[in-house]
Structure formats: C-alpha cells, structure tokens
Amino acid sequence: MRDWEKEKTASDADAEREELERLAKDWDWHVRRAVALNPRAPLEILRDLAKDPVQWVREAVAGSLQADTEILDFLSQDGDGFVRAAVANNHLATPEILEDLSWDEMMDFDYSLSKNRYIVQEAVAKNPNSPEEVIRTLTEHRDDGVRAAAVSNPRVSGDVLFKRRIDQSWAVRTAVAKSPAVSVEILDYLAQDRIQDVRIAVAMNPKTSSGSLESLAADRDVEIRAAVASNPSADQKTLEALSRDWAWKVRETVAKNRATPEGVVRALAEDADQSVKKAAEARLEGWI
Structure with a gap:
C-alpha cells in the first residue's frame, strides 16, 4: 500500500537533506521516485537512485534537471528504453x-x-x-x-x-x-494544402502573410476560419469580414482577438449569440 504522506514529504522542495536521504532508501519505489523528481534533490542522492532496480525511479532521475552529465551518460546506456527516452528529453543532455x-x-x-x-x-x-x-x-x-x-x-x-x-x-x-x-514563402505554399490540420497550423502562425490569411478566411472549413480569427497578425479587413461569419465560433474568436478594432468588438457585443456577446463584453471591460 502506498504511503502518500511519505511521497508528499519526498516531493517537498523544502525537505531537509537528511530526510531526502532517508526517503531515497524507502522500500516503496513510489517514494524513491518522488525523491528523484524533487527539484532540490542533491546530486549524491540522484547518483544512487540512478542505479535503482525499478525503471520508473531511474526514469525520474533521467528527466531531472539536477542530473549532471555523468548521470545522464550512465542512464543513456540503461537497459530500459523509457529511461533512455527520458535522457533524450532532458535539455541538459x-x-x-x-x-x-x-x-x-x-x-x-x-x-x-x-x-x-x-x-x-x-x-x-x-x-x-x-x-x-x-x-x-x-x-x-x-x-x-x-x-x-x-x-x-x-x-x-x-x-x-x-x-x-x-x-x-x-x-x-x-x-x-x-x-x-x-519562412513566409513556405507558409504561403502550405496555405493551399488539402489537409485541414495543415491549413489550421498556417492560419494560426503569426508569420503567415496577410494574403494567405485573407484566402484562408474564406475557407469553407469553420475550424480554419476560426484559426484565422485567432491570429494576432490578422489585419483589420480580415477581422471585420470574419466578424460577420455565419458561425458563432468564428465571431466569438474575433471578439477575443486583441488585434480586433474596438468598433468591431462593440458591434459583436450586440450579437444575437450569447457566447459572442459575452466574449465581446469581456473585451470591452478591458478597455474601460
């Protein structure tokens, strides 16, 4: 049975070194793993836990931003793939x-x-x-x-x-x-991709050209038009056009966009849809 109180102590960044040393030797691997995950765990303790028989403990050490090159090099040769993946994920590697x-x-x-x-x-x-x-x-x-x-x-x-x-x-x-x-040129190319997810990514990228955003704003897919409506680089003309979109989700997103002119937001505050109206009113409160 897991001892949640011990795990809580082991995770506490203010825990005393002596306490962490004791918990690092606990019979419950969940507690030892909590010590390894502690951002204040001393290097000496991590060295010992890097040799723990339980892979989940070693994986926690491998992902620690307290681990040094020696520990990461050692764990990069671990027999468990999840441990090696944790090393590969660590920005200290x-x-x-x-x-x-x-x-x-x-x-x-x-x-x-x-x-x-x-x-x-x-x-x-x-x-x-x-x-x-x-x-x-x-x-x-x-x-x-x-x-x-x-x-x-x-x-x-x-x-x-x-x-x-x-x-x-x-x-x-x-x-x-x-x-x-x-680059802008690559985004212009991908703006014409046949796959929705690709066009959405282009529509949301702040580097996308105004020409591509204008084109995507006319896309038949609601999700793509909503993505354009959320783009902080969308120009006033595009946002005004999308503020009249038939889909409430698009109009709501226009209301939330900080690039949307105040006049457009005020018009959306009178929208028949409650979600759009609420979003616009929230923006207007920020201007008061």
Whole structure:
C-alpha cells in the first residue's frame, strides 16, 4: 500500500537533506521516485537512485534537471528504453549523448495513434541540444513521427523546412507550418494544402502573410476560419469580414482577438449569440 504522506514529504522542495536521504532508501519505489523528481534533490542522492532496480525511479532521475552529465551518460546506456527516452528529453543532455541516442530504435505502441513510435529518436529529434547534423538526418527518417519531431526542433534549418513542405505525411507538413523558423514563402505554399490540420497550423502562425490569411478566411472549413480569427497578425479587413461569419465560433474568436478594432468588438457585443456577446463584453471591460 502506498504511503502518500511519505511521497508528499519526498516531493517537498523544502525537505531537509537528511530526510531526502532517508526517503531515497524507502522500500516503496513510489517514494524513491518522488525523491528523484524533487527539484532540490542533491546530486549524491540522484547518483544512487540512478542505479535503482525499478525503471520508473531511474526514469525520474533521467528527466531531472539536477542530473549532471555523468548521470545522464550512465542512464543513456540503461537497459530500459523509457529511461533512455527520458535522457533524450532532458535539455541538459550533451550533444554527444544525443548523437549516440539518435541511433536508438526503441519502439513503444501508442494506442492513441494505433502505431509504434520510436520514442528515443523522437525525443532526440526534438531536443534543442541535438547537433544540427543529427536533426537533419532524423528529418529523413522512415517514420513520420520522427520526421515531424525533427522538423519541430527550433534549430532546424530553413532548407530542411523547404524540403519537408512537400512531405507525404500531413503530420510533418503540419509541424513545418508550426515551426518558428518557417519562412513566409513556405507558409504561403502550405496555405493551399488539402489537409485541414495543415491549413489550421498556417492560419494560426503569426508569420503567415496577410494574403494567405485573407484566402484562408474564406475557407469553407469553420475550424480554419476560426484559426484565422485567432491570429494576432490578422489585419483589420480580415477581422471585420470574419466578424460577420455565419458561425458563432468564428465571431466569438474575433471578439477575443486583441488585434480586433474596438468598433468591431462593440458591434459583436450586440450579437444575437450569447457566447459572442459575452466574449465581446469581456473585451470591452478591458478597455474601460
């Protein structure tokens, strides 16, 4: 039976060192894991817990921002894939560790997607500490989950994004559209994508051109028009047009957008739909 009181103490950032040392040796692995997750856990305790027989404890150590390179290097060679994935997710992992893990093909079945995922390689692909060559290599991976993760890395290069804009996987193209490094030209191209999720990502990106936003504002899909309505870069003309949209969800989103002119918001405060009216009134209160 779990001792919730001990777990609470083990998680307390103000817990005394002596108390954490004692709890790190507790018979219940849940308590030991709580110590490993404690942001104030001393390095010496983490070193001991990195050798814990229970994988969930080692995984917690691998994800700790208190762990040093020695611990992460040790756990990057752990026999459990979830532990190695936690190391790959850790932003303290060195480029050398991440390069080694980029070859790790550990897979886990994702029931939400009904497919196997390369959990270690996906983590490496997303980690901003990964070397540029590793990121570039992973954008060519046979699995679209790994490619999408690599494309989402903030250090991905522009030429890679340009190439992946025509990826056969909509998940990868969506990741391209969401990238903070994506160019306006690529967004203009993806604004015409046949897949809804890709166009939504373009519609929500603040870097999308006014021309593409105007085009997407006329999309027959309500979700896409609502996405445009939420974009802080949408111009006054586009927001005014969307404020007259037949879908209440679009008009409500226009009312919530801080880029929407006061006159448009005042008009929406008289909307027949209560959700739109409430959103507009809330905005007007902020101007008073």
